Amino acid sequence: MLLQIKIYLIAVSYFLGALFMVLFPPRNYDLSGAKLRMTRSTGDKIRFKPYANQKMVMTTVEQFRRHDPDVVNVVHLTPVTFENRTILALELRSDKQTRKPGILIIGALNPMAWGAPNVILELSEKLLYDASFQTPFFNDYDWYLIPLANPDGVEFTHKIRSQPPLDYEDWVRNDTMRVHTRPSQWHKNVDKDAKEKNPACFGTNINRNFAYHWQDDVHRTPHRCCQYYPGAKPFSTAEAKAIRQYVDKLGDVINLAIHLHASFSPKKEYILYPWRYSLRSPSNFRTLQDIGEYAARQARLPDGRLYEVHQGSNDERIAGTLSDYVSGVVGIDLVYLIKPYHEMFPNFTDNKHLNLYVKKSLTTILSVVRGWRSSTKQNTLSFFGRDVEF
């Protein structure tokens, strides 16, 4: 008799429990896509080969979106570039109902950083599908990614890659030589002025074109042909305009911004922070330096060296850059410029160099995020004086 009553009571409480679940489902159950999504280990191999151009970026982000519309959003930035390409932003948010700290990453503003879009596609793939990246990286942050910020420049440098190189200055001057050679380097987009007579004088360096202390680093405007030509006025390039509109709109949502760049000298690799236009230090310079050093220790380079971590202007003053704009005008506190080594015009079919750049950059980006986590003690518990991440 007593047993029957017990069983009856247990059955009733289970029923009430189940009823409660149905009437008031836990919010993660229907809102948070991340918990229910398929995961797989993406392993050590890089998936995105060869060097990505606009077409590959577009196809890949569309695939992500089609596969996971709940957590992936693709934004087409305006205006379009000089050659009518659309810069794409990929937004990955594990739970669209709540705002999480936002991370912005912009790649390949400089078209010599061929591997940068590959890094950002690889990162997206891992955030979306690799269990070891979901916690802590995907579930705790909203990601705003611009894999390829200078699609025209990348298209141009890909196209001319198999021609023999000629020193840049000679390439500009010598009409006969130019026909069958390529410039030794190209750091600009490809926009043209109708008035310009020399057909070799085109392109603006987008990373000099942002309106924050524009041209403060030079006494007179560099020549139109120069690789550092900053534009006729700030935001003269479509790329800088498009990024500005997007980033201004995001504003407060972003807590950490990373410009994924490249260093073109072997064994000189950097994690830099504002300012680049001036030797003046930013007010939170101590935090920036500490997070940078933490990241450098975590992302020790394959040959055992460490990234050099310092303010961007220590080596050279450069004005009108993306990182200074994002810090000085948009007002994002944590801004980094990451420069792992990247060969200029590397062998297009041999993936060794791409592989190395992608792996180094991924590790470095995630180390900066970890450094930020540890500096704010997000999700860490102090355990007998040791910080334990959970």
Ligand SMILES: *[C@@H]1O[C@H](CO)[C@@H](O)[C@H](O)[C@H]1NC(C)=O
């Ligand atoms: C871009 O599109 C505009 C308007 O459709 C057109 O006038 C222009 O020639 C195009 N530019 C290029 C480089 O294709």
Ligand SMILES: *[C@@H]1O[C@H](CO)[C@@H](O)[C@H](O)[C@H]1NC(C)=O
């Ligand atoms: C261009 O290069 C060719 C071959 O090196 C040389 O003969 C010619 O004088 C050069 N022309 C100019 C204008 O420098």
Ligand SMILES: *[C@@H]1O[C@H](CO)[C@@H](O)[C@H](O)[C@H]1NC(C)=O
């Ligand atoms: C590029 O790499 C491939 C494969 O390793 C090799 O066969 C080819 O000769 C290389 N090309 C150049 C221009 O070095």
